[in-house]
Amino acid sequence: MIVMEDVHKAFGPNRVLQGMNLEIATGTSMVIIGGSGTGKSVALKCILGLIQPDAGRILVDGKDARQGDRDAFLARFGMLFQGAALFDSLPVWQNVAFRLLRGSLKRPKAEAYEIAVEKLRRVGLKPDVAERLPAELSGGMQKRVGLARAIAADPEIIFFDEPTTGLDPIMAGVINELIREIVEEMGATAMTITHDMSSVRAIADNVAMLHDGEIQWTGPVAQMDASGDPYLDQFINGRSDGPIEAVR
Template structure:
């Protein structure tokens, strides 16, 4: 466990991002401490995905700063930036497996392409990582299209942990799965995270999953964090936004933007 006052693993300060006239992130501040599992909750279209893509370097924020281990990612470029980004791994919502490659090459992709590991060695590592997420070596030669949604998520998780990242991002890890498979994936995430001792940042609107996989929760609304605290305190937040969201009520300060 980290000492109090240590350097945050990831910190966002006043991050802003807009697409055309639509402001998505409006001065977002967020701190992720080392070893923590933080889940950011929020409704659809509140900017959760955009936030994660800004940290991952897929999108560039219009304003604000992002720090990773005290280094300002938003000021780095070239190789220095690539080195910081190598600390990250991501499990995408739809798993985002490369359908032109067999399962093992998907898992080994970051090792072969990003880190120059030899193919034979990378294949061995891939099979080990598949075993960690409960998949046998027989799955390794299959194509991603032959797998069920739950199995694709497992392969996505194996791919995320393949290069031993510091921080793993989870984008809606349980969306689109049946409740039982969702719970299996939640358990798998918890055991993997414990096993590797990594820091995680997840985004979800599934409160069951959020409570289960997090030790801290932050709530995003209209491009800002409106509440953040330990998961145990979520039911006593005294925050009308949080209360409305966790109870799934249509009544409250959050107004759904429903277009006719």
Template sequence: MTEIPKIALKGLRKRFGSKQVLQGVDLNICAGESMVVIGGSGTGKSVMMKCILGLIAPDAGRIEVDGVDVTHLKGRALAAHQARFGMLFQGGALFDSLSVWRNVSFALDQSRKGADLRAAAIDNLARVGLGAEVADLRPSELSGGMQKRVALARAIAPRPEIVFFDEPTTGLDPIMADVINDLIVELVRDLKITALTITHDMASVRKVADRVAMLYAGRIVWHGPREGIDATGNPYVYQFVNGRAEGPIKMAVRGG
């Protein structure tokens, strides 16, 4: 019997004005796997993610989670769907006016006692390698790497079934980026979540992915296991993975 994908995208299309961003995306993500979608800026990675979350509606196609069509949910059904997801935003998106522990506990049941919420936040901070001493600090008092870890703790705090990672290593030095990559691998394994990461950082791809898909011009042009990414024979993947200016992917460059 064929396993039902955790997430299935079927012919997903989205246009903004005259620009066709998604042009028929087909992609399956299995339960418990770490899928990484690569591609340059403006290729539709973030739009695809927002469609899955129900933040924007696709023009055509179908989105299924556990075999159930979630393409056009509204109201309470949409809220229940979104509650299944955790999200690590590209810039962290922490609330500057809240302490670290209140940021981490933001998505938890706020009817719980404050002491219980704080204890839960500290437990999640420990999972990302941060001690209780940072709990009462403001995000502005933390380094960029620590802010990213706090944002990761917030993403996993409600124990979501699925976590999305949007460019998780952007703005970090190579060592801290590797620390974040290791944390993602550990959390996916230990919490048994399904992960979708969008990135252009090949070090992240090689560390966190079980499978990789490349999005170009609104379509998946290749997908396969991480180990096969260097021998795909696909010219788009080859150019992207090796960072070559020459190839089928053309970048608009203005002269001085």
């Protein structure tokens, strides 16, 4: 579904992506791990076209991501943002149905409301939550609302940016289980960025380790612990000694 071929991106002298190669098969869940500032979010933004790479090629479903109808391209994606990123002034149901109330995916208001309530139910929230404002919800509930919004338009591809940041371990586990269940139910292709190794093990079919702007290792999550790759081994075990220099 997604192919990145020799993708480069620099911001002035800061070379972030330096020949990134990655393939995400249709209907699978890929988790990208790596230290802060290694380019994970930049890679995601390059796929979405929010940032244009300096070199290389990105294909989505076999087609160049930079060509064709932009609205139709973005309609294929859902996104769970870090920190939920809800609109404070809109009630929960309008946050969930945001894409369904405008643009090419626009639905009648009553239909959009019903879809929002159904998606809230799918993530474990009761219908009465629909009329509340985000500020009235806990962090875990806000994250569930963000997940409901990500799946509201039944996208083919879903991106998860640090889905468990700021959550306690129990709620993080709940969110991880929801993500896994929903991705499998929808048959969607998923790409997750995370530092949380419990999320990696819960969500991933495959894992890719990004370091120094390149994929150092990629493979099934079941092979991660015995990969033999020094970069991956240091990262997943949280060791300060190894090829990845710790910033002191």
